[in-house]
Amino acid sequence: MGRLVARRALHAVPVLLVVTFGVFAVAAASPFDPVKAYAGTAALGADQETLDRLRENLGVDRPFTARWWDWLTGAVTGDLGHSAVMRQPVAEVIGERLVWSTLLCAVAFTAAVLLGTLLGVLAARRPGSPTDRTVTSLAYTLEAAPVFWIALLAIWLFALKLDVLPAGGLTDTASEQVTAQQVLRHVLLPAGVLAVSQLPWFTLYVRQGVGDALAEDPVRGARARGLAERTVLLGHALRSGLLPVLTLIGSRVPELITGALLVETVFSWPGIAAATVTAATAVDFPLLAALTTLATAAVLAGNLLADLLYGLTDPRVKLSEM
Amino acid sequence: MADTTAGAVWRPHGTARRSTHTLRLRVSAALMGVTVLAVLLVPPLAQLDQQAVDLAAKLQPPTWAHPFGTDDVGRDLLLRCVYGLRVSLLVGVVAALTATVIGTAVGATAGALGGRTDRAVMRLVDAVASVPHLLLGVFIVAMFRPGVWPVVISVALTHWLSTARIVRAEILSLRSRPCIDAAVSGGASRWRVAVRHLLPGVLPQAGLAAVLMVPHAMWHESALSFLGLGLPTHTASLGTLIQTARGSLLAGDWWPTLFPGLFLVVPTLAVAGLAGVWRERINPRRRSELML
Numbered sequence: 001m002g003r004l005v006a007r008r009a010l011h012a013v014p015v016l017l018v019v020t021f022g023v024f025a026v027a028a029a030s031p032f033d034p035v036k037a038y039a040g041t042a043a044l045g046a047d048q049e050t051l052d053r054l055r056e057n058l059g060v061d062r063p064f065t066a067r068w069w070d071w072l073t074g075a076v077t078g079d080l081g082h083s084a085v086m087r088q089p090v091a092e093v094i095g096e097r098l099v100w101s102t103l104l105c106a107v108a109f110t111a112a113v114l115l116g117t118l119l120g121v122l123a124a125r126r127p128g129s130p131t132d133r134t135v136t137s138l139a140y141t142l143e144a145a146p147v148f149w150i151a152l153l154a155i156w157l158f159a160l161k162l163d164v165l166p167a168g169g170l171t172d173t174a175s176e177q178v179t180a181q182q183v184l185r186h187v188l189l190p191a192g193v194l195a196v197s198q199l200p201w202f203t204l205y206v207r208q209g210v211g212d213a214l215a216e217d218p219v220r221g222a223r224a225r226g227l228a229e230r231t232v233l234l235g236h237a238l239r240s241g242l243l244p245v246l247t248l249i250g251s252r253v254p255e256l257i258t259g260a261l262l263v264e265t266v267f268s269w270p271g272i273a274a275a276t277v278t279a280a281t282a283v284d285f286p287l288l289a290a291l292t293t294l295a296t297a298a299v300l301a302g303n304l305l306a307d308l309l310y311g312l313t314d315p316r317v318k319l320s321e322m
Numbered sequence: 323m324a325d326t327t328a329g330a331v332w333r334p335h336g337t338a339r340r341s342t343h344t345l346r347l348r349v350s351a352a353l354m355g356v357t358v359l360a361v362l363l364v365p366p367l368a369q370l371d372q373q374a375v376d377l378a379a380k381l382q383p384p385t386w387a388h389p390f391g392t393d394d395v396g397r398d399l400l401l402r403c404v405y406g407l408r409v410s411l412l413v414g415v416v417a418a419l420t421a422t423v424i425g426t427a428v429g430a431t432a433g434a435l436g437g438r439t440d441r442a443v444m445r446l447v448d449a450v451a452s453v454p455h456l457l458l459g460v461f462i463v464a465m466f467r468p469g470v471w472p473v474v475i476s477v478a479l480t481h482w483l484s485t486a487r488i489v490r491a492e493i494l495s496l497r498s499r500p501c502i503d504a505a506v507s508g509g510a511s512r513w514r515v516a517v518r519h520l521l522p523g524v525l526p527q528a529g530l531a532a533v534l535m536v537p538h539a540m541w542h543e544s545a546l547s548f549l550g551l552g553l554p555t556h557t558a559s560l561g562t563l564i565q566t567a568r569g570s571l572l573a574g575d576w577w578p579t580l581f582p583g584l585f586l587v588v589p590t591l592a593v594a595g596l597a598g599v600w601r602e603r604i605n606p607r608r609r610s611e612l613m614l
Contacts, residue, residue: 018450019450019453022449023461026462141591144591144594145587149579149582149583152564153576153579156576253454254454257454258457261549262549276460277460277549280464281464283464285465292458295453299454303452
């Protein structure tokens with residue numbers, strides 16, 4: 001297991017190098033000018049000499065490959081540059097916000113996995129039954145619905161009409177401190193929406209996996225031995241049906257990040273995904289580059305997790321051989 | 323969307339499965355038809371101005387005169403949605419086509435050349451694939467803003483990866499066929515084999531991937547527009563409509579948000595339904611595959 005982790009980490013290095021290089025190349029190819037962005041409206045009246053001096057001071061007169069290398073060596077030591085829009089070092093922005101994004105995603109993901117398994121098993125138990133059709137249709141509809149749209153409708157229903165949950169933010173506007181109780185109340189709606197956006201995928205896969213497993217010989221054997229339906233369903237079908245789903249859990253990180261990007265923006269959740277949108281709107285390159293790299297690293301870690309889960313849960317697979 | 327167990331061998335005549343499948347096909351086809359007709363016919367036929375502002379009739383709930391209600395400056399929402407869908411669909415189709423061309427070219431090159439090129443290209447595809455789609459899209463749009471083309475390019479550059487993988491796999495399986503050996507021993511050049519014998523074989527797959535990509539590309543464009551990074555507001559897409567409706571929503575008016583979203587859901591479901599029916603036709607053993 002340790003060897004697998006080490007080898008995957010080694011594989012991740014070239015991927016991260018390629019991605020960061022690509023990010024710098026795209027920025028160099030774009031019409032975006034860091035000097036003009038830095039100087040703002042002052043750049044309009046400035047003469048060429050001032051602009052050139054500023055360009056030199058900022059270090060953007062050199063080729064992008066050199067800047068990429070500088071950024072990379074800085075990043076290894078924890079210096080990711082300075083975010084103009086947040087007015088603080090990029091590393092600090094990430095440190096402050098990462099915990100809230102993790103909280104949101106963890107709550108949402110857990111809810112989606114649990115609820116998805118439950119609905120999937122219910123649907124797979126009697127294929128073609130009204131329950132199955134309801135669950136499947138609902139899943140396809142939710143999959144087709146954009147998450148930001150669901151989020152807005154959820155705000156309308158829960159915050160405006162029913163007035164049971166706050167519409168956004170981490171705490172009430174009047175509160176000075178971040179208390180656990182407040183955060184818990186505020187996390188419910190965004191996490192619920194994020195969970196709903198991840199739910200269809202789990203439900204459909206669990207339904208497929210359990211449905212396939214129910215048609216296989218071990219289940220037929222279990223039924224022939226006269227085992228209770230409950231044991232057959234949970235002990236036999238779910239156990240083997242969940243295997244492919246478990247391994248795919250890690251590969252859902254990109255969708256989770258995409259969902260978080262939209263949900264955090266709608267709910268003004270002070271997480272890292274919302275910061276990405278702020279950085280993009282203000283074209284804050286250092287922050288954008290760092291967050292893109294971070295997201296890529298998260299995806300790679302998710303893939304590793306998927307492989308580990310596969311090896312740990314499926315006795316037929318040996319981690320040492322992967 | 324009914325399915326029977328894969329193990330059910332015997333089925334009584336005229337069971338529910340058959341009827342719902344026709345139903346699903348019909349419903350999907352009808353929704354698709356209505357969408358296409360609305361997008362193609364409404365703008366030239368209805369000589370109405372979607373930008374017509376009527377402040378006296380602002381934020382009216384759905385009535386017979388305005389079936390979807392009006393927005394915060396009194397524009398008819400049904401008309402706005404149809405025009406928005408037109409923009410979203412156009413961006414989606416152009417982006418999907420571009421992505422398919424890129425993906426087919428990359429996948430075919432990797433598959434046809436093989437060896438070191440193949441490995442290098444596919445490693446690159448893996449690397450790009452490990453950046454979340456929307457995040458990469460946001461980054462590209464942020465650097466190249468504003469305008470329609472940055473959005474199209476951003477969507478195209480994030481969606482070609484799956485097509486490249488599909489095309490490469492297909493080319494690899496085609497390459498081992500006798501007809502290709504025959505062409506090679508007949509003296510055809512590498513280029514000729516690739517263009518005349520391999521590419522036509524993968525085009526159906528690439529075409530299907532392109533069709534399935536359109537809803538996803540529309541979703542992507544809407545998400546970008548919703549974040550305020552997409553199309554400029556004078557060419558309002560469905561995402562822009564939802565974005566501008568946020569103010570009204572917080573005041574309690576739900577219709578400017580609800581209807582543009584429905585215009586995104588319906589075509590997506592129609593495409594997914596048609597694709598599902600088609601897949602069941604060609605491969606009935608593997609039913610209820612995920613298709614979104």
